[in-house]
Amino acid sequence: MLARERGGAVRPGGISPTAVLSNSQSNRTDEMGWFVLRLTVIFFFQSIENIKAVLHERELWKKFHEANTEMIITKAGRRMFPSYKVKVTRMNPKTKYILLIDIVPADDHRYKFCDNKWMIAGKAEPAMPGRLYVHPDSPATGAHWMRQLVSFQKLKLTNNHLDPFGHIILNSMHKYQPRLHIVKADENNAFGSKNTAYCTHVFHETAFISVTSYQNNKITQLKIENNPFAKGFRGSEEGDLRVSRLQGKEYSVISKNMVRQRLLSSHSHLAGKFGAGVLTGHPQVLSSYQYETGVPLSNSDSQDPMSNHFPQSRDPSLLYHCFKHRDNARHLELGCKRSYLETSSAGSEEHYFRSGPSYESSLLSHPYCTEAITSREACMYGSVETECGSGPGDTDELTNSPSINCNMWATMQPYPHYSVEGVPYQPFTAHFTSTATIRPVVPHPTSSMVSRSQVDLGVYTSASAQKGLPVIPQSSSSSSSPAVSGSRDRSGHPPLYHKKPGSPFQPLRDFSAYATQGTISIQDPSHQY
DNA sequence: TCTTTCACTTA
């Protein structure tokens, strides 16, 4: 849209491409030159790496961020507040995109709240099985995404490691960073094939610490003040008195909330410092069509968690990186419009994948490492600490030629990433819970990592979700599932994620048979536990 | 710390 506007705007009064041509050239040549330029302009501004995403209610996010955002996680799943909403521009209006979110560990620490501040309490628990939340409108055209805010408000967080609903699983008292991924869908409304392009946007102000109950009163107050659903807790003498009476309390009408409010009002200085949340990064062209930019979100070396683990003002505030996949066969086909919980009004719009655990690669200065990527990708549940530097490419791949293995959808670089001094690489293994078939493919499986990935790539069907049953990936080369057979892309590689509208999924019986391809499809729910 | 229950709210 923007590109079109630009393209259209240049011609009348702007510099025409024909301006540099000889006057003797024909009008036809002039037209052709203009056409080429216009195409170039359109291509440039609509290419995946130029897609712009602006965080909605950034000032609100910033208020929370400055107080160190906390997000409640519950067994049943809890929404995030503030909600993750973005305004997307510079998409090709006619191209189909898939928008999804994953939430990766921001570091390898466990936290505690002492003396009214967050402190490091030890080493992080092993990362939970990464899951992705695919926006329910996916796949949709750029015009659709740009038409209005893209809201991920129905995304839910849980601390239930065996969560059957497809919610994003987190560890309590750990710090996380949500990431937005914009994936260009292929002709099959899928992604993950060798030509799949995608970009990742990270808004550092959306980082948070997961908690089972709020720790910081300032956060509690911000939630109450800003979340409509918490209106019942907003401070007023009447309200607090009402609450105390209803609960049979004998304590003073000056409630905890009131005290909090009064305390907070005395030292609240949450005015935003950031300017408009815009994409200000400058993609660097990496080999094999990889693009990335950004800065580390935190300095993990610091001993001051308050000042460093929730980095404040930073410009650009938005980290993003973009990739185009050419050398791998990983392929995810999307069926995001099918509900995960088809009978649930809420669940009907929820779509989850899994993404890989990540902190070890997301924050620290591990060099870009093919082996590590594949291994982590393959160890969704194993939380394997993979050594970097042993890969064939190592750091050179960071700035030069990424390996084939790395250059694939499933190994999308994690948050945060560094452009020069080693690129921590985040697996981006697909897990999701829509009724679509997920078929992650490991193009170049190596050693045992592939078999681990089979365990990783849990998939949830709407049917299983309704039963409260998670589904464990099974694979089968002998699968007769129509979804499976129909989801192979033309390159011969099964897609990672395939939409098969109206097709009930058939459990695949022999997951191991897909070991070399890493293909995953809907599984038999009975195997989850 | 975590889970469950509660009263209240929004949509």
Add this chain to the structure above:
DNA sequence: TTAAGTGAAAG
């Protein structure tokens, strides 16, 4: 009217 989302508080 009802389903679902809130933080508080008890356990």
